Each structure stands twice: as C-alpha cells, then as structure tokens.
Amino acid sequence: MRDYRQFYIAGKWVAPAKPQDFAVINPATEKQIAITSLGSATDVDKAVSAAKRAFESYSETQVSERLSFLRRIIEVYESKMDEMAEAISLEMGAPITLSRAAQAAAGLRHLKEAVNVLEHFEFEEVKGSTLMRKEPVGVCGLITPWNWPMNQIVCKVAPALAAGCTMILKPSEFAPISANLFTQILDQAGLPAGVFNMVIGDGPTAGAALSRHPDVAMVSFTGSTRAGVAVASAAAPSVKRVTQELGGKSAYIILSDADLTAAVKDCVQGAFRNTGQSCNAPTRMLVPISKNADAVSAARTVAESVKVGDPSSEVTGMGPLSGKAQFEKVQNLIKKGVEEGATLVAGGLGRLDGLDTGYFVRPTIFAGVHNSMTIAREEIFGPVLCIIPYQDEDEAIRIANDTPYGLSGFVSSRDLQHARAIAKRIRSGNVHINGARLDFAGCFGGYKQSGNGREWGEAGLEEFLELKAVFGYSA
Numbered sequence: 001m002r003d004y005r006q007f008y009i010a011g012k013w014v015a016p017a018k019p020q021d022f023a024v025i026n027p028a029t030e031k032q033i034a035i036t037s038l039g040s041a042t043d044v045d046k047a048v049s050a051a052k053r054a055f056e057s058y059s060e061t062q063v064s065e066r067l068s069f070l071r072r073i074i075e076v077y078e079s080k081m082d083e084m085a086e087a088i089s090l091e092m093g094a095p096i097t098l099s100r101a102a103q104a105a106a107g108l109r110h111l112k113e114a115v116n117v118l119e120h121f122e123f124e125e126v127k128g129s130t131l132m133r134k135e136p137v138g139v140c141g142l143i144t145p146w147n148w149p150m151n152q153i154v155c156k157v158a159p160a161l162a163a164g165c166t167m168i169l170k171p172s173e174f175a176p177i178s179a180n181l182f183t184q185i186l187d188q189a190g191l192p193a194g195v196f197n198m199v200i201g202d203g204p205t206a207g208a209a210l211s212r213h214p215d216v217a218m219v220s221f222t223g224s225t226r227a228g229v230a231v232a233s234a235a236a237p238s239v240k241r242v243t244q245e246l247g248g249k250s251a252y253i254i255l256s257d258a259d260l261t262a263a264v265k266d267c268v269q270g271a272f273r274n275t276g277q278s279c280n281a282p283t284r285m286l287v288p289i290s291k292n293a294d295a296v297s298a299a300r301t302v303a304e305s306v307k308v309g310d311p312s313s314e315v316t317g318m319g320p321l322s323g324k325a326q327f328e329k330v331q332n333l334i335k336k337g338v339e340e341g342a343t344l345v346a347g348g349l350g351r352l353d354g355l356d357t358g359y360f361v362r363p364t365i366f367a368g369v370h371n372s373m374t375i376a377r378e379e380i381f382g383p384v385l386c387i388i389p390y391q392d393e394d395e396a397i398r399i400a401n402d403t404p405y406g407l408s409g410f411v412s413s414r415d416l417q418h419a420r421a422i423a424k425r426i427r428s429g430n431v432h433i434n435g436a437r438l439d440f441a442g443c444f445g446g447y448k449q450s451g452n453g454r455e456w457g458e459a460g461l462e463e464f465l466e467l468k469a470v471f472g473y474s475a
Contacts, residue, residue, distance in 0.1 A: 001033065003035055004034055004180045007199045008183045010197070011187070011193025011194060014046075016039055017046070020038040024176060026091070027322055027359045028311050028312075029358060033177075037200065038201045039170070039201035039205070044201075045213070047199050048216060050197050051140075051195070051197055055138060055165070058192060058194075066161060067119065069190075070115050071115060072190060074108065077108055077182075080184075082100070085104040088104060091149075091178060092175055093359070096312055096313070096314065098274065107153065110154040110158050113457055114158035121162075129473060129475070130473055133468045134468075137217050139215055139217050140166070141167070141170065141211065144156065144222055145172050146175035147274065149171065149178045152222045153171060154182070156220045156455070157169065159460045163461055163465050166196070168197045169198045180198075203223075211235045217240055220463070221244045222245040224246065225450075241463075243451070243454075244453065248280050248407030249404075250409055250428065251282070252270070253411050253426075255393070255412060255413040256290075257413050257415055257418065258412040258414060259414060262435075268303060271285075272306055272317075275382065276384060277321065277381050279407055282408070283379075284369075285386065286388050289390065292367070292389040299345060299365050329382070330361055331350075333374065333382070334375075341368070342368055342369045342373060344364070346365040347363050347384075350362070361382060365384075365387065371402055393422065400427075401426065404449040406428040406447030406448040407450035407451070408432070409432070410432045410433075411431060411434075412434055427448070428450070429445045429447055429450065440456055441458075443459035444460075
C-alpha cells in the first residue's frame with residue numbers, strides 16, 4: 001500500500017505536525033490503495049512561512065529564469081505521463097484512456113501554455129510619464145479538487161510560477177497520489193526551496209487555515225459553490241484576493257437548424273465524460289419542441305452505447321463515481337427526478353448488472369424536464385442529463401440563463417453566424433459552438449455563482465499579478 005503521509009515544505013519531505021491518517025480508496029474496487037495524512041493549521045503555517053521567505057528572492061527572478069524552470073518541469077512531467085495517468089485513474093476512477101488523453105495531458109498543456117504566454121508577456125509599459133508595472137501578487141494558497149486533479153493543480157501552479165509568486169498547494173485528500181507525483185516532478189525540476197509547498201488536508205481544517213492566513217496574499221480555489229463561500233468568508237478579514245472556479249449547470253442549446261443527431265451525441269457524451277464529474281458538463285439539453293421526440297430517441301441510443309466498467313480497461317468509456325458519498329448523492333437526485341415527474345429515458349436508480357462492487361452508476365437521461373425541477377437546478381456531478389423542450393429561441397435563452405450558475409454554455413447550428421448570435425446572449429464564462437473543445441490559450445471561469453476570476457492562458461497569468469503605477473517615471 002502506498003504511503004503519502006509526508007508533506008513538502010521548504011524543499012523537503014516532512015512529517016505532519018500531528019499525524020491524522022486518511023485512507024485513500026479506489027472507487028472501482030472500494031479497497032484501500034494508499035494512506036495519507038490530513039494537515040493541520042500548524043502544517044499550513046510552516047508552509048506559508050517557507051513560501052514567504054522564498055518570495056523575497058523568487059519574486060525578483062528574471063523572466064528567463066522562470067522560463068527555464070517551467071521548461072525543466074515540462075521535461076520531467078513528460079517523462080512521468082504514463083505514471084500520472086495511472087495515478088489519476090486509480091484514485092478517482094477515470095478510464096485509463098481518458099486519463100491519458102485528457103486528465104494527465106491537461107497538466108502538460110497548461111505548462112506549455114504558461115511558457116507560450118510568458119515568452120511574450122509585457123510586465124512593464126510606459127504610458128505618458130507613468131510606468132505601469134505588473135508584479136507578483138505574493139504568497140498564494142491554491143486549493144484544488146479531485147475530479148480533474150492535474151488540470152486544476154497545474155492551471156494554478158504554472159501561472160503562479162510564471163508570475164513570480166510562491167505558493168502552498170492544498171490538493172484534495174481524495175486525490176493525493178497524483179498531487180504527490182506532481183510534487184516529485186517539481187522537486188526533480190529543481191525549483192528553489194519554498195517556492196512550491198504542498199500540504200494535503202481537508203477543507204474545514206487545512207483549507208480554512210490557508211484561506212484565513214494573514215501572510216497569504218491570494219487564494220485560488222476550485223470546488224463547489226458551497227465550499228467557495230466558506231473560502232471567501234475565511235479570506236475576507238484579511239482582504240486578500242480570492243479567485244474561484246465553482247459549480248455549473250450548463251445548457252446545450254440545439255437550434256432548429258442544427259444537425260440534430262450530431263448535436264445530441266456531442267451533448268450526451270459531454271454530460272457523461274469523466275462520469276459527469278465536470279463542473280462545465282452540458283447537463284441540460286435544450287431542444288425545439290418539434291424535435292423533442294427525435295432528440296430523446298437519439299439520446300437514449302447514445303446512452304445505451306456507453307461502456308461502463310473497469311477504469312483500467314482500454315475499452316471502458318465510463319468509470320465509477322469518485323466515492324461513496326458521491327454515489328449516494330447521485331442516487332438521491334435520480335430518485336428526486338422520478339418523484340418530481342420527469343420521464344426516465346435511460347439509466348435510473350441502482351447498480352449496473354455485473355458491477356456490484358465499485359461506485360458505478362447507470363448513465364441516466366431524463367426527458368419531460370421543467371427548469372424548475374431539482375435535477376435541472378442542482379449540480380448533480382454525475383452522469384445525469386436533463387432534456388428540456390423549448391418553444392422558440394428567446395425561451396431557450398431564458399431557460400439557459402435561468403440558473404444561479406454561469407460557467408459554460410453550448411450552441412449547435414449549421415449556420416455559424418446564427419450560433420454566434422445565440423452564444424453572445426448566454427450568460428456564462430465559456431460558450432462552445434458546434435462541439436468546439438476547450439482552448440488552453442483561451443480562458444476558463446464563470447459568471448454568477450460559478451465563481452470569479454479567470455484561469456488559463458494570459459488571463460490566468462494576470463490573476464497572479466498586481467498592477468503598480470509609478471508616476472513621474474519618465475520626463
């Protein structure tokens with residue numbers, strides 16, 4: 001059994017101040033595969049102190065030095081790609097094919113994008129007689145979830161390093177294997193001691209300690225909206241910067257002139273990818289009422305073709321949910337959908353035949369959904385899709401925007417100009433047209449209760465910088 005009970009502070013692996021063992025469970029087998037320890041406020045304080053000391057020198061490094069560090073990290077990361085994919089698959093159940101192609105690969109792509117941005121970024125600009133100077137914000141607390149561990153860790157760490165910040169990473173206690181491996185990568189790459197520190201722990205203890213710490217200048221958090229509120233509340237007394245990427249309930253609008261079969265397939269696959277455990281998943285399919293029956297039939301066909309099973313198998317399309325709590329939550333929400341009168345098209349309650357062990361759920365589709373239903377309002381974080389019919393485009397946009405969230409949106413049309421016009425009316429931080437994938441050079445983040453601030457690309461780097469005006473800089 002793997003042992004991850006040490007933290008990484010000031011360039012060394014150290015024991016926790018007070019051990020608190022936590023079992024890491026493989027969600028496909030329900031068996032313990034590793035052990036970690038939950039950090040305390042004391043551990044966080046040690047890590048913050050190390051980052052604070054390191055900031056004095058690292059914040060003054062030249063861009064060329066930071067580029068060298070990032071390029072070295074990329075080299076080491078590339079040599080660990082297979083190991084990283086296996087770690088993610090083991091700890092949170094992603095199919096190994098998805099783990100290789102997307103989960104582990106996302107970390108590498110964020111590192112490379114950070115290099116691309118830093119190579120051309122202007123930290124200083126003279127306007128009139130004033131120097132506009134962008135400086136690292138300071139010591140950063142990075143709090144990340146288990147569902148896309150490398151995507152969320154690296155999209156914070158890479159720009160923080162590029163900006164000249166030092167940091168403390170608090171990864172999810174449910175995904176310590178990949179976080180530990182990433183920390184080994186940074187250690188092997190030769191980052192100066194204290195620039196990067198890692199303390200594993202839970203939100204109420206380690207996360208809260210990091211959020212309220214007076215020497216932390218910024219907290220970057222990804223997780224649920226409920227937890228995001230707690231982070232912001234803890235951070236408020238010290239008036240630190242807080243950026244958040246939170247929940248979502250994204251709508252996929254299929255317009256009347258769309259290729260219905262292709263759009264339905266894209267939506268269903270997007271809703272079920274990563275077992276529905278993606279905050280930007282398209283979980284509400286909006287279809288013209290005249291095409292509702294055809295859309296329902298097409299969605300059922302796609303759902304029934306999903307291969308659910310062992311994440312280590314090359315033919316598996318969907319693995320288990322991350323754990324028991326998530327399994328029970330999804331089951332309760334499916335039950336709620338039935339009780340509120342939605343029509344079950346595919347999937348439903350209970351385990352799949354032959355999968356009695358592991359947190360596997362049925363890929364589920366509901367039709368006849370009204371946007372006021374619980375399953376259309378709450379982020380389920382499982383493979384559950386709601387199909388909602390609409391009368392006209394104005395109603396489709398109203399339904400899409402009738403949510404406390406605003407992370408992502410999707411539009412499908414054979415007419416690109418038509419799709420662009422609809423995309424502009426969706427109140428979300430991201431909109432995908434005709435199945436377009438995420439662009440790592442773009443930005444990621446949401447409106448409303450989906451958070452604030454942006455990650456990825458140049459926008460992500462900007463979040464880790466303060467803007468200083470030096471008046472009278474030039475004659």
